Amino acid sequence: TVHGLADDLFQRSKVPMTKQEVRSVSMSKLQPKATDLIYDIGAGTGSCSIELALLASQGKVWAFERNPVAVELLGKNKALFGVDNLEVIAGEALENIKAMPAPDCVFVGGSGGDLCEMLDVIYAKNSDCRVVINAITVETLAEVAAYYKEHPAYSLEIVNVFVACSKHLGSYNLMMAQNPVYVMTALKKED
Template sequence: IVSMHGRNQNLIAAVAQNSKVFSLTGGEHSPNQLCLKLCDHGMADVKVYVGENLSYPEEKITYGTASEISKLEFPSLSVMMILNEHANDFKYTVHGLNDDLFIRSKVPMTKQEVRSVSISKLMPKVTDNIYDIGAGTGSCSIELALQAQAGRVWAFERNPLALELLEKNKALFAVNNLDIVAGEASEQLVDMPAPDCVFIGGSGGNLCKMLDTIYTKNSDCRVVINAITLETLIEVVEYYKTRSEYDLEIVNVFAARGKKLGAYNLMMAQNPVYIMTALKKGE
């Protein structure tokens, strides 16, 4: 049961993961607009019943596919029953999903082992507003959106190829609570809602400026920064020397993955990553 009346719940994920979903509609979330979103996420063929003016003489129930319903007009205050025969009942109850689940290319991606530790340090809550800065392929954005199903995630990325992958992975995982923001993050952050927590995988040389903007919006914001270079590590350490109200924790994660070579198995080292967590003292 989902209410889209004055709310922004993740109806798309609910339909993708459940064979039966009942939803209240209202405002901008009319039945046809919601069905358009279902179509955009590859669920044009799900069966939809729309009830309008229930219990009144003009009561009417309309049946069709999401594609058919999206072309019709209904009162904003209606109800929907959505049936998905191909629902995936696997619920993403843990973070650190297998890398192979994501659509990938040469665009950098935060790998499973590092992603799992980073999200653990970030401690996202189900209702959090979250920034993912330098989102790349979107592996962290997707996982954060799955963790914060009653919240919202903004993925900031400036690479056109990465933006294409972000859109594809968003559709693949049906995370309608993920917004993709194109362009330079340090400029785009200014007009965004205040975040509860922020993951920074890439800063484009504007790290200190972005942190200042983030803390102006919410001084209690939880921040996790990943870095592979000593220069970024030093920049973060120096920044938090001037912000004595925060505790900075640094973890260096080394991971190696097995690779088959003939009859032997070799361990192939991945790049060591610095995972830096900044929390306001007392939290």
């Protein structure tokens, strides 16, 4: 299984979706293994959840989403791709992750303002957990940088991904820019 499925394979609406190119970079940074237990927090349409479930074919993925429209889309995309190792969890992620098994890796596409508390819960469960956080706002970037500055046991890598895709206009092609995305990877430092 290769990551970076085409965006048009997923059922969509106005619910946010991590686009193919950014999703591919994010999956590369997360490095999920076939047997991993994975959280996808702020799963949106489920594009990352689906790819994670395909990559962790012998593991399990929990997709946390509070938007009811997105939860419905997640269910449709789960059925479309036939990923039985994906469980959709509706509601606030912070409360729901407390009862879940310890994750091997976590992808955060949205946190609803509870990011630092969620990271504390995740690391209490597994201090070696691999974490990738995507953000489009400078405020989230600053919050993540500040969190990991206070947690020196982890190294933080920040990549700013800029993507422009071609769009046909008559007999010409224009390059249409997507939002730049910060892909932040946190890994525990070697002892």
